[in-house]
Amino acid sequence: MKLFDNRYKTTEWPYGSGVWGKKEWVLPQIDNENIVSLYEGGTNLFWAERLSRMLGMGDLWIKLCGNSHSGSFKDLGMTVLVSQVKQMISEGAPIKAVACASTGDTSASLAVYCAAAGIQSIVLLPKGKISIAQLIQPIANGALVLSLDTDFDGCMRIVKEITKDEQIYLANSMNSLRIEGQKTVGIEIVQQFDWKTPDVIIIPGGNLGNVSALGSGLLMMRELGLIATLPRIVVAQAERANPLYRSYLNNFETFEPIQAQKTLASAIQIGDPVSVEKAVRTLKQFNGIVEQATEEELADAAALGDTTGMLTCPHTGVALAALIKLLKSGKIDKSERVVVISTAHGLKFTDFKVRYHEGTLNFPCGFANKPIELPPRVDAVKEALQQALQNRRKTDV
Numbered sequence: 001m002k003l004f005d006n007r008y009k010t011t012e013w014p015y016g017s018g019v020w021g022k023k024e025w026v027l028p029q030i031d032n033e034n035i036v037s038l039y040e041g042g043t044n045l046f047w048a049e050r051l052s053r054m055l056g057m058g059d060l061w062i063k064l065c066g067n068s069h070s071g072s073f074k075d076l077g078m079t080v081l082v083s084q085v086k087q088m089i090s091e092g093a094p095i096k097a098v099a100c101a102s103t104g105d106t107s108a109s110l111a112v113y114c115a116a117a118g119i120q121s122i123v124l125l126p127k128g129k130i131s132i133a134q135l136i137q138p139i140a141n142g143a144l145v146l147s148l149d150t151d152f153d154g155c156m157r158i159v160k161e162i163t164k165d166e167q168i169y170l171a172n173s174m175n176s177l178r179i180e181g182q183k184t185v186g187i188e189i190v191q192q193f194d195w196k197t198p199d200v201i202i203i204p205g206g207n208l209g210n211v212s213a214l215g216s217g218l219l220m221m222r223e224l225g226l227i228a229t230l231p232r233i234v235v236a237q238a239e240r241a242n243p244l245y246r247s248y249l250n251n252f253e254t255f256e257p258i259q260a261q262k263t264l265a266s267a268i269q270i271g272d273p274v275s276v277e278k279a280v281r282t283l284k285q286f287n288g289i290v291e292q293a294t295e296e297e298l299a300d301a302a303a304l305g306d307t308t309g310m311l312t313c314p315h316t317g318v319a320l321a322a323l324i325k326l327l328k329s330g331k332i333d334k335s336e337r338v339v340v341i342s343t344a345h346g347l348k349f350t351d352f353k354v355r356y357h358e359g360t361l362n363f364p365c366g367f368a369n370k371p372i373e374l375p376p377r378v379d380a381v382k383e384a385l386q387q388a389l390q391n392r393r394k395t396d397v
C-alpha cells in the first residue's frame, strides 16, 4: 500500500501512471522501455454531494474515468495491451498491426496508444453507430479505419477472423492483457478511499469485460489481505441492449444473445457479449445485481447529473438511472457508500446532449435547457433575465 501510495500520480516514469504504479500486479515481466503510457488512471473520484442530496442519499461518488487521455476508461487496459505488443515486436514477433472491433471508445484508445508507440492500428467500426467525436479520434491518430455496414457484433465476428493471421494482433477484451489493466479501476477506487472498500460499485456493461476486470482487481486485493470485505457490484444495461439483465432475471440459469436495438448508450449497444461467462462468475461472487434503463431514464439521469456539475456520457446515464431505480426499490440503501463508474467523457457525446436539450428525442426531456434567442438589445435581455430568474425552481439549492 505504501509503495502504491508513494508512486500515485508522481512524475516518475512510468510509475506515476495509475496503471503502471501497480506494475507488479499488472504485468511484472515487461521491460520499462517497452511501456507505452499516456499517464492513464489517477482519475478524479468526484464527491457528488449535490446529486447525492437530491437523491436523498448520503454518500455518492462518481469515478470520472472519462477524464483520461482518449476520454474513456478503455485507456486502462489499452496501455497494457499495446505495451506488451511493443515488447513482443522487440523480441521478433512478426506483428504488423493491432486490430479491434469497437463501439467507438476501444478504437479511439487503441489508435492513440498505437500512434504513441509507432505501431499500425486497424479499427473495425459499425457504420453510423458511433459518435462523430469517437470516429474522428482514430482517423486523427492514423489508424486504418474500416467502416462496416453492420453492428458491433458483426464487426466482432470479422475481427476474430482477420486476427487468425499472426501478423494482425487482436486488441479486443477477450485478450486478457486488457483485463489486467482494466482491473486497476477497482484497486484505485479503494486506494482513493484510503484503502477502504465502498459498499456498492455500479458499472455500465456492454461486452462485459470491464465488470469482470473490476471484480478481478478487488478479489486480488482481498486474497492479498489489503481489504477484508467486497463491495456489491451492479451492472447497468440499456433496456435496448440487455441480454445480461434478461439472464439475471432467471438467476443466470440461461443466457440468450439478442439483437441489440439502437440506443443512445451506443458504446454498450451489444447483444452478444464476449465476456458474459466471466461477468456472471463475477456477479455471483459479489452478490451482484443487474439493472436496466430505458432511453428516457438514461437521458434524464445524465441530464440531472449535469445540472449538479458533471458532464455525463449516456453510459454513465445508464449507471445513474440504475442507481435511482435501485434506491427506489430498496435494493441499495440510502446510507450506503456508492461509487458510480463514469466510463467516458461527456464531450465525446455532444450530439446526445444537443438532441436532449433541443427536445428532439422521442420523450419529454424534462431537464432540457433551451438557449433563449433575443435581439441584441439591453431592454430585451433585461426582460428575458427577469422572467427566467423568476421562474427558476425554488428546489434548486
Ligand SMILES: *Cc1c(COP(=O)(O)O)cnc(C)c1O
Binding pocket: 072, 073, 074, 105, 106, 173, 204, 205, 206, 207, 208, 209, 210, 211, 267, 268, 313, 315, 343, 344
Ligand atoms: C466499453 C464501454 C463500456 C462497457 O464496457 P464493457 O467491457 O464493454 O462492458 C461502458 N461505457 C463506455 C463509455 C465504454 O466505452
